[in-house]
Amino acid sequence: MRKPVIAGNWKMNKTVAEALELVKDLRFKLENVSEVEIVVCPPFLAIQPVYQFLKGSNIKVGAQNCYFEKKGAFTGEVSAAMLKEAGCSYVILGHSERRQYFKETNEFINKKIKAVISEGLLAIVCVGETLEEREKNLWQEVIRTQLTGCLKGFTAEEISKMILAYEPVWAIGTGKVASKEQAQEVHKFIRDLVVKLYDKNTAEALRIQYGGSVKPDNVSILMGEPDIDGALVGGAALEAESFMKLVKFERKAK
Numbered sequence: 001m002r003k004p005v006i007a008g009n010w011k012m013n014k015t016v017a018e019a020l021e022l023v024k025d026l027r028f029k030l031e032n033v034s035e036v037e038i039v040v041c042p043p044f045l046a047i048q049p050v051y052q053f054l055k056g057s058n059i060k061v062g063a064q065n066c067y068f069e070k071k072g073a074f075t076g077e078v079s080a081a082m083l084k085e086a087g088c089s090y091v092i093l094g095h096s097e098r099r100q101y102f103k104e105t106n107e108f109i110n111k112k113i114k115a116v117i118s119e120g121l122l123a124i125v126c127v128g129e130t131l132e133e134r135e136k137n138l139w140q141e142v143i144r145t146q147l148t149g150c151l152k153g154f155t156a157e158e159i160s161k162m163i164l165a166y167e168p169v170w171a172i173g174t175g176k177v178a179s180k181e182q183a184q185e186v187h188k189f190i191r192d193l194v195v196k197l198y199d200k201n202t203a204e205a206l207r208i209q210y211g212g213s214v215k216p217d218n219v220s221i222l223m224g225e226p227d228i229d230g231a232l233v234g235g236a237a238l239e240a241e242s243f244m245k246l247v248k249f250e251r252k253a254k
């Protein structure tokens with residue numbers, strides 16, 4: 001049984017003071033949840049204070065990015081070891097905004113994944129097609145290229161240190177959520193690909209989150225699908241009330 005993981009990607013939102021206000025509410029509202037893994041991913045500066053506040057709770061902390069080198073003259077960058085020391089246990093990598101605005105390639109993301117898992121952190125690796133690619137029916141090719149590029153050279157053991165996130169670019173921040181059929185089709189495609197690249201056990205154990213306009217009113221429908229194991233959430237993770245509802249989604253037997 002794969003434990004669902006609901007992660008909030010706060011993006012470039014929340015000052016330290018605002019971040020603390022949000023997690024104060026979350027800690028209290030979510031203290032009885034044990035059947036779902038809960039992660040919040042604040043901006044870099046808020047990671048340590050948020051971690052200090054959440055220590056001992058059931059909410060884990062993640063980062064939204066990191067660099068692959070261990071240290072040195074890389075102005076403006078943050079290493080996996082620095083994130084670990086600050087309290088992170090997860091790092092989101094290859095988010096479509098990083099691919100789009102910061103020109104991150106699969107090869108570059110692959111190096112970051114290596115750095116993150118070598119440090120003992122879990123990598124949340126994002127893939128997803130654009131609207132144009134979906135309309136041209138190219139999504140399979142796009143996802144295959146992204147996945148094989150990002151996962152290149154990793155062993156099955158290393159795959160167990162990852163969570164994949166399918167985030168169709170056309171659904172991110174647009175309010176246009178993928179239908180449960182569309183999402184399930186891609187999740188199944190991803191899992192089958194992992195069977196081909198690795199083996200059945202590795203694929204069965206791997207958690208694949210869906211991301212893109214997940215809200216309290218659509219979360220249970222998506223999570224009811226057999227290959228959807230959680231959500232990576234932007235907008236709806238910025239308020240305690242809606243994030244709480246996401247984490248407490250209605251679970252149906254799969």
Ligand code: PGA
Pocket residue numbers: 009167171172173174175211212213214232233234235236
């Ligand atoms: P959204 O963002 O929930 O605001 O669509 C999801 C994401 O970018 O991870």
